[in-house]
Amino acid sequence: MSEKMLGPLLDRELIQDTIATALSNGGQWAEVFVEDRQSASAEYDEGRVEAMTSSRDLGAGIRVTVGEATGFAHTADLTSTGLRTAALAAAAAAHGGSQTQPIALRGDGVGQSRVAILPSTVSKAHKVELLRETDAAAREVDELITQVTVRYSEGRRRILVANSDGVFNGDDQTRTLLSVNCVASGDQGLQTGRETIGYTVGFELFDEHDIEAMARRAAARAITKLGARPAPSGQLPVVIQRGGGGVLFHEACGHGLEADLVDKGASVFRGRVGELVASPTVTLVDDGTMGVEWGTVGIDDEGCPSQRNVLIENGVLTDYMWDHMRSRSAGRDLSGNGRRQSYQHLPMVRMTNTFVMNGETDPDDIISDTETGVYVAQLGGGQVNTATGDFVFGMTEAYLIENGQITEPLRESNLIGNGPDVLQNIEVIGNDFAMGSPGTCGKDGQGVPVGDGQPTLRVAALTIGGTAS
């Protein structure tokens, strides 16, 4: 058997027995989630390999539900005794229903790896060489680059999901990432520039992307910011470069469209399906099937095949995103958005790759039509209060727009806006769609990999949190 084609993580009989045990206390539905995660990383700092790290995690999470109540227990002991103990612990927490007879498992429980080169088959020496080349490319840009950190990471996550509805599906997910952080030192102090390339692929990542060009972009970003002036304080039109600001939509409305938050009244989009919630130019999609993007999966962590879901179409709210619990109580189909950080966590509604589709305008025209404003080339992370829709995100590369021209670079600052307002205030959308950098979305303490993207677009007004009056 080759490394790429492995059998199910646990055999069918053991899974079936575990589901039966989990239901034995009056459970109505039970699920076994098995995960085997192997990862490795290397950091290159101050011109040398600082640490190579390998990590291995294998375990199972068992979930039992009765009505709206859930019992969950996780274990790293995958023997029949270990699984039985966890199944009984989960069962004890969800009891008192009329016991269900589980449906026989369908499917083969096997997920096939979709990558060309499993990173674990590549020598560590080769990986070290890659780090060295990236570091050198960044340092060559300018002698003002005083510090370079390059980080490589690879992760292979094999999962198996089985439940009492007969689901028995597996997936084999490999992600590979390289990031570079540069510090430039000038008269006015230090500035930083960062670039990341990461996809749901194996080591072929480095055949398909120019890593040295990425390193030069990060270095140039730090150098540019050395001459940056303080960002303005107050409301201005904001143009966001393609691929630089998908996180805006992730925060501004993505989280508010997660059915668990909607259900608990913690979303400003509750009860608004069918309404015009955005400018009619906006079509927002969450798509877990999208090529090799960072948020792509074969199945979600509840065993549902990933799919493409249109959330907002021409400004009209069409649907929320769903997991098992919410779709069952709403009596509707799953959407492939039930995800979890690891076997130790309960799944919940999560995004995959979230993006705004192309408009019709030439991006150059969007800039030249902007009298005064801010041009954001790269956004950092963001955060949203889903109850109010207020969100913030950091501008890691931004410029002033004066008389329709991009002029001076701006120092880092946050932008703040309100999701529903921003969606209405999108004035124009370009025809130059691009996906952005890989991201990790945090919710209730769990991180999962997500992608985002958008064409160049302009928001009529956002508050820029700078210090210049």
Added chain:
Amino acid sequence: MTKKLELPDLVQELLAAARENEQFEVCVSRSHSTTVKAYLGQVESIRSGASHAVGVRIVVDGRQGFATAGSLDPHVLKEVVDEARENLEFAEHDPHQGIAHPDGVVPPGLDLTDNSVLQLTEEKRAAVAIELEQRCLSADTRISGVRSSAWSDGWGEFALASTSGIAVHSEGGSCSVGVQPLAMESNETQIGYAGDASRRPDGLDLDRVVSEAVESATGMLGATKPLSEKVTVIFEPSVASAFLGTVAGALTGDRVIKGRSPFAERLGEQIAAPKLTLVDDPTNIESLGADNHDGEGLAARRNVIIDSGTLSQFLHNSYTGRRVGANSTGSAIRGPRSTPSVGLHALSLLPGAKSREELFRSIDNGVFIRGVNGLHSGVNPVSGDFSVGAYGQRIRNGVLGEPFREATIASTLQKMLFDVIEIGGDFEFLPNGTGMASIAIADVALSGI
């Protein structure tokens, strides 16, 4: 019945795998935790489980290899040792690299092993989570729901041993609650939050959690976007914790030796207003960050970082200490899953004398900041640029006024430290282990309309 695996024995067994030329350090942990969430007066979910972890660090000739796994199975432990050994082949020589050596400092001898969380029952956990939710719902007619009401507790055990003769073992428990009520009025919804944490279930102050959570949601109803202007801000203790945590993070050895701190060249200089004294003190048992040892097994100790505005020392682990010719300050942070970094155990601020109301009284036009967001994206700890989302209440003519939201506050870390004009006497230990008070900072840019 097999004999329970004793972690101090296990690390010594693993240490026997060390070869003659190897500095070898092994660290293992074992924990279990339970979280109960309530919704609409019922148990919504109970999650429990055990976690095991091992981390092996081997240094040969200044080259470090590390491997980790989430299991204590014998065959996994062997794999981890082999992987760590293989990894070091690819690391490069660093003359300062190495494990910690005993430094003679005596640990504080804190008794942190209160086992009252081990006596908890499922009924007790569920009862508290439900009580919190129900009390929030009935506390104010504007509370329309509760997004989440949760109880968590856990017990953890940690052992570390190395070929330099370090051998430490610790265990202890903790529990926490958190609740997020929703307040609604004329079609506007606000979400609040409050929580508490303690080593003992009876150390949790539920009355305070309920009143703070409800107040934090209802207090923001009717909030509007403020005008953009330069103002004096008062950070409530949890916001002061986030701000000073970022500052102190820039005073840790790894950031300093790599030139990634705006304060790297400022040792011994005035970097803050004389009112400001910051210590990291894990020897104070009042803090949930208290510990007898750091992440390399050296004794925990009280470190004064900023003394009346003067940068008195940087924090170090054994590696960063060696890099600058200093000793470790006992500031290694790590679990078995990572190599030791440098960080804060129990950051604490020396409080002032004035009550929060007295702080307000001294301000004609300012803002009281109840919460910030976007800290991870809006603060660049290398350049010192500071810009975060903020919400709270106006301060006008010395008293609290109307709420505001959808605003940012901005300055630089360097400038804000000098602009500290008052530190409150409202000192408290927060659930995150820091000991904080309100602080007033002048000349901060508030951005809104």
